[in-house]
Amino acid sequence: MYKILLRQDLVPNIHLFKVEAPAVAEKAQPGQFVVIRIDERGERIPLTIADWDEKEGSVSIVFMEVGTTTRRLTLLKAGDYIANLVGPLGLPSHTEKFGTVVCAGGCYGIASIMPIARAMRQAGNKVISVIEARSKYLLFWEDELRRVSDQLIVTTGDGSYGAKGWVTEQLKEIIDAGDKVDLVVAVGCTYMMKLCAEMTRPLGIKTIVHLNPIMVDGTGMCGCCRVEVGGKTKFACVDGPEFDGHQVDWELLLARQTAYLDDEIRSLSEWECQVGIEG
Amino acid sequence: MAKLNLNRVEMPRQDPKLRGRNFNEVALGYSLDQAKEEASRCIQCPKRNCVDGCPVNVDIPDFIKALRDGDMPEAVRILKSTNALPGICGRVCPQETQCESTCSLAKKGAPIAIGRLERFVADWERANMPKASSPSPKPAPSGKKVAVVGSGPAGLTAAADLAKLGHGVTIFEALHVAGGVLMYGIPEFRLPKVIVQAEVDYVASLGVKIELDSVVGKLVTIDELLSNGYHAVFLGTGAGLPMFMNIPGENLNGIYSANEFLTRVNLMKAYRFPEYDTPVKIGKRVAVIGGGNVAMDSARCALRLGAKIVYIVYRRSEAEMPARREEAENAQEEGIQFKLLTNPKQFLGNEQNWVVGMECYEMELGEPDESGRPRPVVKPGSEFVIDVDEVVVALGTTPNPLIASTTPGLETTKRGTVVADEATGKTKKDKVWAGGDIVTGAATVISAMGAGKAAAADIDKFLRG
Numbered sequence: 001m002y003k004i005l006l007r008q009d010l011v012p013n014i015h016l017f018k019v020e021a022p023a024v025a026e027k028a029q030p031g032q033f034v035v036i037r038i039d040e041r042g043e044r045i046p047l048t049i050a051d052w053d054e055k056e057g058s059v060s061i062v063f064m065e066v067g068t069t070t071r072r073l074t075l076l077k078a079g080d081y082i083a084n085l086v087g088p089l090g091l092p093s094h095t096e097k098f099g100t101v102v103c104a105g106g107c108y109g110i111a112s113i114m115p116i117a118r119a120m121r122q123a124g125n126k127v128i129s130v131i132e133a134r135s136k137y138l139l140f141w142e143d144e145l146r147r148v149s150d151q152l153i154v155t156t157g158d159g160s161y162g163a164k165g166w167v168t169e170q171l172k173e174i175i176d177a178g179d180k181v182d183l184v185v186a187v188g189c190t191y192m193m194k195l196c197a198e199m200t201r202p203l204g205i206k207t208i209v210h211l212n213p214i215m216v217d218g219t220g221m222c223g224c225c226r227v228e229v230g231g232k233t234k235f236a237c238v239d240g241p242e243f244d245g246h247q248v249d250w251e252l253l254l255a256r257q258t259a260y261l262d263d264e265i266r267s268l269s270e271w272e273c274q275v276g277i278e279g
Numbered sequence: 280m281a282k283l284n285l286n287r288v289e290m291p292r293q294d295p296k297l298r299g300r301n302f303n304e305v306a307l308g309y310s311l312d313q314a315k316e317e318a319s320r321c322i323q324c325p326k327r328n329c330v331d332g333c334p335v336n337v338d339i340p341d342f343i344k345a346l347r348d349g350d351m352p353e354a355v356r357i358l359k360s361t362n363a364l365p366g367i368c369g370r371v372c373p374q375e376t377q378c379e380s381t382c383s384l385a386k387k388g389a390p391i392a393i394g395r396l397e398r399f400v401a402d403w404e405r406a407n408m409p410k411a412s413s414p415s416p417k418p419a420p421s422g423k424k425v426a427v428v429g430s431g432p433a434g435l436t437a438a439a440d441l442a443k444l445g446h447g448v449t450i451f452e453a454l455h456v457a458g459g460v461l462m463y464g465i466p467e468f469r470l471p472k473v474i475v476q477a478e479v480d481y482v483a484s485l486g487v488k489i490e491l492d493s494v495v496g497k498l499v500t501i502d503e504l505l506s507n508g509y510h511a512v513f514l515g516t517g518a519g520l521p522m523f524m525n526i527p528g529e530n531l532n533g534i535y536s537a538n539e540f541l542t543r544v545n546l547m548k549a550y551r552f553p554e555y556d557t558p559v560k561i562g563k564r565v566a567v568i569g570g571g572n573v574a575m576d577s578a579r580c581a582l583r584l585g586a587k588i589v590y591i592v593y594r595r596s597e598a599e600m601p602a603r604r605e606e607a608e609n610a611q612e613e614g615i616q617f618k619l620l621t622n623p624k625q626f627l628g629n630e631q632n633w634v635v636g637m638e639c640y641e642m643e644l645g646e647p648d649e650s651g652r653p654r655p656v657v658k659p660g661s662e663f664v665i666d667v668d669e670v671v672v673a674l675g676t677t678p679n680p681l682i683a684s685t686t687p688g689l690e691t692t693k694r695g696t697v698v699a700d701e702a703t704g705k706t707k708k709d710k711v712w713a714g715g716d717i718v719t720g721a722a723t724v725i726s727a728m729g730a731g732k733a734a735a736a737d738i739d740k741f742l743r744g
């Protein structure tokens with residue numbers, strides 16, 4: 001059992017849990033993830049390690065409410081326990097001195113990109129972070145990102161805060177302004193990562209993405225997380241989650257992510273009936 | 280000498296029509312009378328060939344004698360003195376090629392049903408002997424610590440033996456329950472999970488610590504274990520990496536590795552979705568590719584989930600099928616259709632990326648290949664399409680490279696298996712032993728247990744040396 005030390009509601013539908021897991025905290029590196037299971041009946045879901053504290057023996061996970069598991073998670077509070085947390089899984093982000101690195105985060109990916117931006121800066125890069133949300137009230141961790149970046153650009157879909165628009169537009173502005181961008185790292189929903197990769201492809205700017213297919217064990221055992229990169233099948237859990245965005249078969253990834261949509265809707269509606277939440 | 284009794288007592292099984300729709304155990308086990316009757320057929324021959332036929336050398340005639348005489352606690356004691364997992368072995372061991380094949384009555388076509396008797400004794404213990412009543416004498420602590428990686432049959436056996444010898448044993452398991460393939464792979468209807476957990480509990484009761492959620496190679500490396508107080512390491516991580524065919528369309532939705540399909544169904548209990556949160560696709564027309572036990576398990580799971588038609592698609596003929604005969608027969612009885620001498624060429628999908636068909640070749644058997652079996656050869660121009668909405672690829676597994684890639688000095692083969700001495704399990708790396716599928720590639724539960732046992736004996740020798 002793993003104790004929730006702290007819960008923060010970052011925005012209405014994105015939450016942070018700091019979970020006691022000293023051994024994982026000792027080994028965690030940027031870009032890695034954990035697989036969690038709430039209880040005996042729960043499914044195993046992967047969540048990026050948003051931060052970790054070796055001294056405190058904790059890892060922080062950030063999740064967005066989408067399906068039954070993440071909705072059930074939101075019923076937990078500090079002091080509660082989750083049944084399982086295993087990690088750190090996946091290969092760490094490759095960090096070295098590239099020059100200027102743009103770290104783009106959207107949605108829950110705002111949390112995931114933070115430790116990558118931090119590590120990129122520690123490796124001697126000039127880090128320009130760009131974070132996006134649909135609206136101001138869905139934005140979080142602005143200060144955390146600013147702290148680990150040379151420059152932070154915030155953009156909202158409705159223009160309620162920062163620039164109006166999306167990460168890709170800001171990315172284009174950075175490039176058009178004449179800054180030589182050596183690397184783009186994008187973490188967020190699949191569309192956002194795909195659009196970033198498509199934007200940089202004609203410019204030949206290497207773009208790293210963090211894929212988020214469905215997983216079960218997270219250790220290479222099942223092959224549920226198969227993705228195609230450069231025409232080859234890879235397991236995102238052990239070969240990734242970091243891949244070259246220009247090589248990813250995005251249509252396949254998007255299609256595979258919807259494999260259980262009907263089941264997810266059924267599961268969620270039955271759960272809502274059980275707990276008496278009005279659907 | 281009394282006349283030989285050649286009437287093997289049959290074990291009752293669930294009716295094929297009923298069992299194809301439920302996940303309850305297929306084989307129902309002997310009653311006490313049936314068990315005694317079968318036990319009384321044993322002629323207690325002095326040569327004890329059956330013991331040699333058992334990879335862990337269970338004292339078969341002795342436990343059968345105790346059972347025949349009605350001394351059940353003694354039968355339990357004898358069985359468990361060599362085999363920590365009798366309820367599991369009694370169910371999933373291929374006795375027909377091991378102990379039963381060397382039974383003196385095998386020549387007469389009616390070997391003693393050793394597996395069924397083993398199962399009976401194990402089940403009797405679980406039902407009749409409360410845990411406290413079978414205390415094992417606590418061995419004197421050796422002061423040595425051993426890390427066992429993986430809690431499948433090899434790891435559990437090595438851990439039990441090492442604990443019985445007084446060593447401090449910790450098992451590191453990557454998943455959220457112990458048991459490895461016994462939990463995620465073999466289905467409930469063949470091996471009920473309460474039985475696996477009861478035998479895991481028995482191993483824990485010997486003083487073995489089990490650390491779940493612990494991926495060795497990620498959370499901690501072998502070298503870190505060795506420098507953090509462990510005097511020896513046993514690797515029993517199995518063969519967990521699924522093989523695919525690498526043909527077009529294999530990443531369509533609805534195509535599973537057998538590992539994923541069985542993990543969802545068995546470990547995550549997707550057959551009870553949405554009561555359990557993990558879903559699995561319920562196919563109407565399912566093709567399972569492969570001819571081994573895992574293929575049979577997958578096909579029978581698909582049927583139980585509600586499939587209308589389930590095919591086993593195998594590229595050779597029935598004679599070459601690696602599955603236990605009993606399992607292939609069970610599958611056929613339940614209505615699984617065998618498409619033999621058939622091999623997929625590619626998978627066909629619809630616009631939503633779901634599999635809708637499988638284009639196959641007809642095959643014919645050619646000259647024997649390096650495995651000794653006739654090589655399957657494509658019949659040119661024989662392509663045909665099978666309509667399917669779900670496919671399970673059950674072509675075997677290879678060891679997960681995670682440990683090898685994080686353990687300098689551990690020698691591996693081209694197939695990814697760890698090089699270890701056949702008799703002792705000793706690897707090329709100091710203080711590290713290995714056994715089971717990680718060494719042999721995918722094989723049987725009992726051979727893994729045999730390897731765990733041999734390695735435990737050698738580790739003990741090393742620790743006392």
